[in-house]
Amino acid sequence: MYNQMYKEGEGMLFVITGNGKGKTTSALGMSLRMLGAGGRVFFMQFIKGKEYSEIKALRQLEGVDVHITGRECFIRRDPDEEDYQRAQNAFALFQEALQDSYDLYVLDELNIALYYELISIDHVLKVLEEASKKKDIVVTGRYAPEELKSIAKMVSEVKEIKHHYKEGIQARKGIEF
Amino acid sequence: MYNQMYKEGEGMLFVITGNGKGKTTSALGMSLRMLGAGGRVFFMQFIKGKEYSEIKALRQLEGVDVHITGRECFIRRDPDEEDYQRAQNAFALFQEALQDSYDLYVLDELNIALYYELISIDHVLKVLEEASKKKDIVVTGRYAPEELKSIAKMVSEVKEIKHHYKEGIQARKGIEF
Numbered sequence: 001m002y003n004q005m006y007k008e009g010e011g012m013l014f015v016i017t018g019n020g021k022g023k024t025t026s027a028l029g030m031s032l033r034m035l036g037a038g039g040r041v042f043f044m045q046f047i048k049g050k051e052y053s054e055i056k057a058l059r060q061l062e063g064v065d066v067h068i069t070g071r072e073c074f075i076r077r078d079p080d081e082e083d084y085q086r087a088q089n090a091f092a093l094f095q096e097a098l099q100d101s102y103d104l105y106v107l108d109e110l111n112i113a114l115y116y117e118l119i120s121i122d123h124v125l126k127v128l129e130e131a132s133k134k135k136d137i138v139v140t141g142r143y144a145p146e147e148l149k150s151i152a153k154m155v156s157e158v159k160e161i162k163h164h165y166k167e168g169i170q171a172r173k174g175i176e177f
Numbered sequence: 178m179y180n181q182m183y184k185e186g187e188g189m190l191f192v193i194t195g196n197g198k199g200k201t202t203s204a205l206g207m208s209l210r211m212l213g214a215g216g217r218v219f220f221m222q223f224i225k226g227k228e229y230s231e232i233k234a235l236r237q238l239e240g241v242d243v244h245i246t247g248r249e250c251f252i253r254r255d256p257d258e259e260d261y262q263r264a265q266n267a268f269a270l271f272q273e274a275l276q277d278s279y280d281l282y283v284l285d286e287l288n289i290a291l292y293y294e295l296i297s298i299d300h301v302l303k304v305l306e307e308a309s310k311k312k313d314i315v316v317t318g319r320y321a322p323e324e325l326k327s328i329a330k331m332v333s334e335v336k337e338i339k340h341h342y343k344e345g346i347q348a349r350k351g352i353e354f
Contacts, residue, residue: 010349016199020333021191025206026199029231030352032209033202036234037351054206057213057238103351136352155338156197162332172187174214174280175207175313 012153013132017111017144020158027106027140028054035063039103044094046070046087046113052177079116087118104136111141121145189330190309194321197335204283204317205231212240216280221271223247223264223290229354256293264295281313288318298322
């Protein structure tokens with residue numbers, strides 16, 4: 001099996017943060033890479049609830065389990081009890097999945113769930129620090145907490161230098177969503 | 178057809194640069210998104226010559242044409258006549274493909290080809306500025322030239338904050354390649 005190449009101490013926690021475009025797409029690309037290598041991928045998306053184009057494409061590939069756990073239109077309102085429950089349940093499901101032999105775990109937009117305090121940061125840190133000793137885990141989203149960055153082996157920050165929305169061009173299907 | 182939603186003036190040039198991990202993976206994720214939306218993708222990789230895992234996975238998807246145009250082990254030596262020819266031919270092939278109805282064009286590591294002066298920057302700027310009026314084009318790689326950034330509608334810089342190679346962990350299949 002693919003994952004036998006992994007040894008204790010070889011896992012890593014990879015955090016992709018910053019205000020620029022390309023965090024989720026980067027995690028998708030990493031998933032594609034792992035699937036291409038014959039590995040299995042656990043892809044969980046927090047906060048977002050819509051089945052975007054990229055998720056549809058991802059589902060077509062063999063070896064990936066996709067969990068979209070948020071609701072639509074989260075961003076424009078304050079979180080409520082359902083958001084809290086969904087995030088909690090999602091993270092619990094991820095913890096169960098850690099018992100399984102995935103070669104890559106993606107927790108897309110987990111940083112946003114932490115930013116809104118939908119899940120306890122202490123709990124998340126404890127789970128991720130332990131799990132990433134053996135497993136490869138990618139966490140994305142703006143506002144990555146400092147404590148999370150400090151336990152990560154790799155941190156990338158995507159900085160927005162220039163963005164066409166600001167020039168009045170609309171978001172389009174297949175490009176932004 | 179999908180691409181009929183595009184109108185004159187709606188294309189964009191998107192540059193992903195910086196020293197951090199996640200530029201090619203981000204372009205792969207964008208490709209996945211476009212394919213999931215039912216669009217067609219032209220994916221061209223400069224400089225690199227190996228069929229990495231992610232390329233294998235990408236090829237499995239319907240609607241994408243993949244062109245890997247470099248040679249193995251470019252990075253550790255100076256460019257020679259073959260590198261120059263390959264880059265020139267690749268860019269010419271891209272120009273031909275512009276006549277076709279792809280919904281997204283990815284020129285992965287083109288910045289590196291420009292950095293090594295394998296293709297004329299003036300020629301590339303002229304072609305991309307004109308083509309991106311109607312087409313969506315993504316250019317990746319470190320050292321994006323300032324002139325390229327200035328004609329782009331969107332620029333993301335991936336900054337390396339922390340990297341595990343520096344802690345002595347080896348690159349592994351499915352994760353880094």
